[in-house]
Amino acid sequence: MRVKINYRYIASLAASLAVALLIGAVILMVSGFNPVEAYSALLSGAFSNARHIGDVLEYAMVLCLCGVACNIGSRVGIFNVGGEGQLLLGAIVSAQIGVVLNGLTPWVVIPVAALGAALTGGLYALLPGWLKVKHNVNEVITTIMLNNIAEFVCEFLAKGPWKNPDNNIVAGTGNLPTEYWFTRLATGSNLTTVFFVATIMTVLTWYIMQKTATGYEMRLTGDNPRFARFAGIKTDKLVIIGMLVSGMLCGLAGMFRVYGAEHIYKASISNDYYFEALTVAMIAKYQIPATAVISVIFAVLKIGAQGMETAAGVPNQIYLIIQTVVIFCMAAESGIFDGLKRRAEDKAAKAAARLREKEGAAHD
Amino acid sequence: MPNTPETVIQLSHITKEFPGVLANDDVSLEIHRGEVFALVGENGAGKSTLMNIIYGIYPPTDGEVFVRGKKMEEYSPKNAIANGIGMVHQHFMLVPSFTVAQNIVMSREPRRAGIFFDNRRAEEITRELVKEYGLAVDPSARVEDISVGVQQRVEILKALYRGADILILDEPTAVLTPQETDELFAVIRRIISEKHMTVILITHKLGEVMAISDRVGIMRHGRLVSLAETKNITEREIASEMVGRPVLFDELERTGTPGDVMISVEDLHVRDNRGLTAVNGVSLEARSGEVVGIAAIEGNGQSELLEAITGMRECVSGSVRIHGTEAVGMTPGQIRALGLAHVPDDRLATGVDAVADVADNLITGRQHSKEFKGFAGHLRRSTIERWASEVYQRFDIRGAGLHGAVGSMSGGNMQKVVVAREFSYDTPALVISNPSRGIDIGATEFIHEAIMEKRNNGCAILLSSADLDEIFRLSDRIITMYEGEITGHFKAGEITKEEIGYYMTGSRRKEADKVDAS
Numbered sequence: 001m002r003v004k005i006n007y008r009y010i011a012s013l014a015a016s017l018a019v020a021l022l023i024g025a026v027i028l029m030v031s032g033f034n035p036v037e038a039y040s041a042l043l044s045g046a047f048s049n050a051r052h053i054g055d056v057l058e059y060a061m062v063l064c065l066c067g068v069a070c071n072i073g074s075r076v077g078i079f080n081v082g083g084e085g086q087l088l089l090g091a092i093v094s095a096q097i098g099v100v101l102n103g104l105t106p107w108v109v110i111p112v113a114a115l116g117a118a119l120t121g122g123l124y125a126l127l128p129g130w131l132k133v134k135h136n137v138n139e140v141i142t143t144i145m146l147n148n149i150a151e152f153v154c155e156f157l158a159k160g161p162w163k164n165p166d167n168n169i170v171a172g173t174g175n176l177p178t179e180y181w182f183t184r185l186a187t188g189s190n191l192t193t194v195f196f197v198a199t200i201m202t203v204l205t206w207y208i209m210q211k212t213a214t215g216y217e218m219r220l221t222g223d224n225p226r227f228a229r230f231a232g233i234k235t236d237k238l239v240i241i242g243m244l245v246s247g248m249l250c251g252l253a254g255m256f257r258v259y260g261a262e263h264i265y266k267a268s269i270s271n272d273y274y275f276e277a278l279t280v281a282m283i284a285k286y287q288i289p290a291t292a293v294i295s296v297i298f299a300v301l302k303i304g305a306q307g308m309e310t311a312a313g314v315p316n317q318i319y320l321i322i323q324t325v326v327i328f329c330m331a332a333e334s335g336i337f338d339g340l341k342r343r344a345e346d347k348a349a350k351a352a353a354r355l356r357e358k359e360g361a362a363h364d
Numbered sequence: 365m366p367n368t369p370e371t372v373i374q375l376s377h378i379t380k381e382f383p384g385v386l387a388n389d390d391v392s393l394e395i396h397r398g399e400v401f402a403l404v405g406e407n408g409a410g411k412s413t414l415m416n417i418i419y420g421i422y423p424p425t426d427g428e429v430f431v432r433g434k435k436m437e438e439y440s441p442k443n444a445i446a447n448g449i450g451m452v453h454q455h456f457m458l459v460p461s462f463t464v465a466q467n468i469v470m471s472r473e474p475r476r477a478g479i480f481f482d483n484r485r486a487e488e489i490t491r492e493l494v495k496e497y498g499l500a501v502d503p504s505a506r507v508e509d510i511s512v513g514v515q516q517r518v519e520i521l522k523a524l525y526r527g528a529d530i531l532i533l534d535e536p537t538a539v540l541t542p543q544e545t546d547e548l549f550a551v552i553r554r555i556i557s558e559k560h561m562t563v564i565l566i567t568h569k570l571g572e573v574m575a576i577s578d579r580v581g582i583m584r585h586g587r588l589v590s591l592a593e594t595k596n597i598t599e600r601e602i603a604s605e606m607v608g609r610p611v612l613f614d615e616l617e618r619t620g621t622p623g624d625v626m627i628s629v630e631d632l633h634v635r636d637n638r639g640l641t642a643v644n645g646v647s648l649e650a651r652s653g654e655v656v657g658i659a660a661i662e663g664n665g666q667s668e669l670l671e672a673i674t675g676m677r678e679c680v681s682g683s684v685r686i687h688g689t690e691a692v693g694m695t696p697g698q699i700r701a702l703g704l705a706h707v708p709d710d711r712l713a714t715g716v717d718a719v720a721d722v723a724d725n726l727i728t729g730r731q732h733s734k735e736f737k738g739f740a741g742h743l744r745r746s747t748i749e750r751w752a753s754e755v756y757q758r759f760d761i762r763g764a765g766l767h768g769a770v771g772s773m774s775g776g777n778m779q780k781v782v783v784a785r786e787f788s789y790d791t792p793a794l795v796i797s798n799p800s801r802g803i804d805i806g807a808t809e810f811i812h813e814a815i816m817e818k819r820n821n822g823c824a825i826l827l828s829s830a831d832l833d834e835i836f837r838l839s840d841r842i843i844t845m846y847e848g849e850i851t852g853h854f855k856a857g858e859i860t861k862e863e864i865g866y867y868m869t870g871s872r873r874k875e876a877d878k879v880d881a882s
Contacts, residue, residue: 212741213731220728223717230676230706230714231728232697 009285012337017297019336020329024322031318038312042319045307046300052307054189058261060292060299061198062253066277067284067291068205069249074286075209076235076242077222078132082143083250083274085150086124090117090251092154092173095258095265096162099174106180113180114255121251122244124150129243133236139243158265172266182260190261198256201249206288218242250274283330294330301326369396371433372530372562373418373449378427380413380586387413388424389586395530398556400563402573402594405583406606406804408774411566414583415532418564419451420444431530450523451532456515460508464501465490468522493521498554512662513544520551530562531555537572538802541661542832542865549576568804569833570599582606607806616816616837622651624687626793626824627673627704632682634665634672642668644848645682650824652792655815657839658828661868665848666828667709670797673826674706675699676714686793700729705786709797709828711775715782718771722761723752725770726785759784760810776807783811793824800834812838832861846870 025035046056066083073080094117101109128146131137158164158171165174182192209215220228221235228235257269280298284290305319329336373395380388387410395401405411417424423439430436431447444451458467465486474485490503499517507515516536523531537545553576555561567573573580574594582590582605590605604610627650634643642665650656660666671677673684675696684691686702700706708714716725727748730736735751738744752766761784763777764770770778783799796815800808815838819825829835835842842859844852844867852859852867852874866872 207740207742211743213737213743214741216724216731216743220717220720220724223719224713226714227717227728230674230696230708232695232700234695234697 008337009290009333012333013283013330015340016329016333016336017326020322020326023325023329027318027321027325028314033312033314033318038308038314041310041312041314042301042304042308044304045311046304048307050186051189052303054184054186054191056296056299056303057195058190058192059302060295061195062257062273063277063280063295063298064202064292065198065249065253065256066274067281067295068202068288069246069253070274070278070281071284071286071288071291072205072209072218072242072249073246074281075215075218075222076239077225078129078139078239078243080125080128080143080243080246081140081278082125082128082146082150083246083277084270084272085143085147086121086247086250087254087257087270087274088154089124089150089254090121091254091258091269092157092162092265093117093120093251094255095173095176096157098176098180098259099162102177109180110259113259114252117251117255118248119251121254122248125243125247125250126240129240132243133239154265155267158267162265164264169264169266172264174264176258176263178263180259181263182256192260194256194260198253201252202288202292205249209288214238279327279331283327283333298327369399371395372397372431374430374433375414375418376428376430378414378417378424378429380410380417380422381425386586388417390427391583391586391588392427393581393588393591395562395564396579397562398560399578400552400556400565400576402565402567402577402580403583404567404570404573404580404602404606406806407776407802408804409583409606410586411583412534413586415451415534415564415566418444419449419532445526445528448527448529449532450520450526450528450530452516452519452523452534452536454535454538456519458507458515458518461506463487463504463506464510464518465503467507467518468493468503468525470522472526489525490521493525497521497524497551497559499551511544512539513541513547516540516548517551524555528561529559530564532564532566534566535568535802536565537567537569539662539830541868542861543869545572552576570602571833573602574599584608603805606804616812617820618816618840619820620653620822622654622840623822624652625649626652626687627795627826628683628685629669629673630683630685632669632672632684633680634668634677635680636665636668641680642848643672646845646848646850648826648843648850650793650826652822652824653819654840655819655825655827655838657835657842658826658845659832659835659842659864659868660828660830660845662830664845664868666845667797668848669845670706670709670795670826670828674704674708674795676706676708700789700791703791704793704795705789705791707782707786707794707796707799711778711782712771716770716778719769721767722756722764722770722773722781723748723766725781726752726755726788728785729789755784755788759787759814774803775801776803779803779811780807783814787814787818792822794818794826796825796827798829798831799827800829800831808834832864836861844868 028035028038046052066087069083070080094113097113097116098109101112124146128139128142131142132139155171158173162173164172182194185191185193185195209218217228217233218238220231220233221238225235254269258265262269276298280294281291284294301323305323308314308319309316371394375391375393378388378391391414403411416422417439418429420439420441420443428435431449468490469486474482474489476482487503490501494501499521501514501517501521507518520531536548540548552563556563565577577594580592580594580597580602581588582602584606629649630647632643632646633641636642646669648656658666668677672679675691675694675698679692686699686704689702691699691702712718727736731743736744736748749766756766759780761777761780763773770781779799786794799811799815815825827835827838840856842854842856842864843850844864846868847870851870867874
C-alpha cells in the first residue's frame with residue numbers, strides 16, 4: 001500500500017527513534033555505561049571531523065542508491081531482494097574493466113566501467129523480472145537465490161581468473177590504477193566526487209517516478225496491476241524496465257564503492273548494504289526523499305558506533321544491540337506512534353468521563 | 365395482530381461517529397415483534413452502520429440499544445446472537461468447501477466424545493431445521509456447488525440454528541433472480557406468521573419494500589428522516605425522501621436509429637479462472653445508437669464474455685470485431701485504441717487505483733496526451749487539475765475531492781469516477797457491466813441518463829447487469845444467457861420481467877430471430 005509522507009509519519013518516526021534511544025539508554029545503564037557519555041561519543045564519532053562526516057555521507061550514499069533501487073521495483077509492484085548480488089557483480093566487473101583497460105585515459109575507462117557495472121547489474125535483475133512477467137515466477141525467491149550465485153561467482157573470479165597478482169590478497173581483483181580513482185572530498189574519508197553523481201541519480205529517479213507520465217504509469221502498475229492493464233498501460237514492459245533500472249542502480253552502487261572507496265574488488269566491498277537498504281526503503285515507505293533522510297540516520301548510527309566504541313569504551317555487542325533496537329523501533333514506527341496516541345486519547349476520554357460524571361452529580 | 369405491538373428492539377438516540385464522519389445522528393427507532401421492517405436509504409446514509417450496531421459489530425458513540433427491554437451492555441456479535449439477533453450479510457460468510465450442514469452448525473458443532481465433529485448429527489440438525497422452517501436445502505451438498513439463492517437460505521438457517529428470532533437481512537435480493545426473490549419473500553412471510561419472528565430488511569429496491577414490508581424507515585445522511593406504515597406511502601415518496609429531492613425515474617428519451625455494427629462477437633468460447641468453459645459459442649452484435657442488454661444470473665458467463673471482448677481475458681476460440689477489426693489476441697490497451705471503452709464489473713479490483721487520488725484516476729489513459737505533458741515529460745499538474753475538476757463537476761462526483769484517495773469514497777462516487785473516465789474518452793463503443801451495483805438511487809439515475817445520452821449520440825453499448833430493472837430500463841434489445849450460452853433474443857417490450865426469468869434459468873430457449881440479428 002502506498003502511504004503519503006506527512007507530518008504524522010515524521011512525528012511517528014521521531015517518536016520511535018526516541019523510544020529506541022531510551023531503550024538503548026537503559027541497556028547502556030544496565031551494562032554499566034553512562035548513556036549521555038555514550039550517545040555523545042556516538043554523535044562525535046559521526047560528526048566530529050570532516051573525515052567522519054565524509055564516511056557518514058559515503059555510507060548514506062550507498063544505502064540511498066540501493067534504497068532507491070528497491071523503491072523503483074516496489075513502485076511497479078515487484079520486490080527486488082537481489083540487489084546485493086547485482087551490486088557485487090557490478091563491482092567486480094567495473095573493477096576488472098579498470099584493470100584490463102589500464103593505460104587508457106580515465107575519460108574512457110570510467111564511463112566504460114560505469115556502463116559495464118550498470119549493464120551487469122541490470123541484466124542480472126532482468127532475469128527474475130522476465131521470469132516474473134512471462135511465467136509468473138515469484139521474484140522474491142529468484143532474487144534471493146541469485147544473490148548466492150552472484151556471491152560465489154564473484155568469489156570464484158576474485159580467487160581465480162581475475163585474482164590480484166599480490167599473493168597477500170587472498171580473494172580480490174587487481175588494484176585499480178590511481179588515475180581512475182574518484183577524487184576524495186575529505187582527507188582520509190571515503191567520500192568522493194561520485195557523491196554528486198549519486199545525488200543527481202537520486203533526484204532524477206525521484207523526478208521520473210513522481211513527476212512524469214512514465215512514473216505515473218509505474219505507480220498505477222504497482223498499486224493495481226489489473227487496473228493498469230485494463231487502462232491500457234503496458235504493465236509487463238514497465239515491470240521489466242523497473243527491474244532493469246533497479247539492477248542498474250545496484251550495479252552502479254558497486255562501481256562507486258570500487259572507484260570511490262576500496263579501489264579493489266574484495267568481498268568486503270559490500271557489507272550486506274542492500275539488505276540494510278531494504279530496511280531503509282521499507283521504513284521510508286518506498287518514498288525517495290524519506291529514503292535519503294533515513295539513509296543518513298542509519299549511516300550516523302553505523303559510523304558513530306565506531307566512535308562509541310573507541311571513545312566511550314562501549315563494546316561492539318552493546319552498540320549492535322542498540323542499533324538493532326533503533327531499527328526495530330523505526331520499523332514499528334506506526335505501531336509505537338499509535339500506541340502513544342491511543343494512551344493519550346484514553347487519558348483524555350477518561351478525564352472527560354470524570355467531568356461528565358461530576359456534572360451529572362451536580363444535576364442530580 | 366395485537367393492538368399494542370411488542371417492542372423487540374429499541375434504539376434510543378443512537379449516534380455513531382467515525383473519524384470525520386457522522387454515520388448515525390441521533391436515531392431513535394422501535395422494531396416490533398412480528399413485523400417486516402424495511403430500512404431504506406442511499407449508500408452512506410448509515411443504515412448498515414445502524415444494523416452493525418444492533419448486531420454488535422461496534423458500539424454506538426452515544427445512545428443505547430434495548431433488546432426486549434434489556435439494555436445492551438456489551439457490543440459484540442456473540443452477545444447479539446445470544447440475544448436472538450441474527451444477521452445475513454450481503455456477502456455471505458460461508459466456507460465454500462464445507463457442506464451445507466457443516467456451515468450451518470459452525471461455531472456450535474455437535475460433537476462425539478467431546479472432540480470429534482459429528483457430521484451425521486449435523487445433517488440431522490439441518491434436516492430438522494429444514495422441516496421446521498420450510499427452507500429446502502440439501503445438507504450434504506458443498507456450498508461451492510449450490511446456487512447463490514440456496515447459499516442465502518443456508519445463511520438464514522445458520523442464523524436460525526443459533527436461535528435468532530430477529531433476522532437482519534442486508535440487501536438480500538441483490539443476487540437473486542425474480543423467482544428466487546419470490547421464494548425468499550415466501551420464506552420471510554412464513555417465519556413471521558408461523559414463528560412470530562421479526563425481520564429487518566436493508567434494501568435499495570423500492571418494489572420489494574412495497575411488496576414485503578409492514579413499516580418502512582428511511583435514512584438520509586445518518587438521520588432517520590421518515591418512518592411510515594408501508595400501506596400509507598408510495599414508492600415515489602420513499603425515493604424522494606431517500607434522495608432529499610423529487611426523483612422522477614421517468615422514461616428515458618430515446619432518439620436516433622441503430623447504425624453500423626460496432627461490436628461483433630462470433631462463436632466465442634472463453635474459460636473462467638478455474639479453466640472451465642464459461643462462454644460457450646456466443647454470437648452477438650451491437651450497433652451504434654443502441655443498447656444491447658445481457659440479462660443473466662451472476663456466474664453464467666456474462667462477466668467472462670465482457671472481459672474477453674475487452675481483452676481482459678484470453679479467448680479460446682471465436683472472433684471479436686470492434687468496428688470491423690479483429691480484436692482477439694490484442695491487449696486491453698490495443699482494443700481501447702480501436703474505440704472501445706469499458707466500465708468493468710468490479711470497480712475496486714479493476715476500475716480504479718484505490719490508493720491514487722481522484723484526479724489521477726480520472727486522467728488514466730490520457731497521461732501521454734499532449735495537453736497534459738510538458739517539458740522533460742513532466743505531467744502538467746495544473747492543466748490536469750483544471751480538466752479533472754471540470755469532469756468532476758460534470759459527473760457530479762462528491763466526497764473525496766480531487767485529491768482524496770478514491771478508496772475512501774462511497775461506492776456510488778467511485779462508480780461515477782469510473783463512468784466519468786470511461787465516458788470521457790468519447791469512444792464509438794462501450795461495454796458496461798453492472799453500472800449501478802451497490803450504488804444509490806441518485807447516482808443510478810445519473811448514470812442511466814449518461815448511458816442514454818451516449819446511446820442517443822450514436823455510441824454502441826453492450827450492457828450486462830444483474831439488476832433486471834436496469835436491463836429493462838436501458839436496453840433496446842435484450843439477450844439472456846444461461847451457463848455460457850445465449851438462451852434468448854428479445855426486443856424491448858417483447859417480454860416481461862417475470863417471463864425472462866425462465867430464459868435466465870435455462871428452462872426456456874428462444875432461437876435468435878434471424879431478421880433481427882442480421
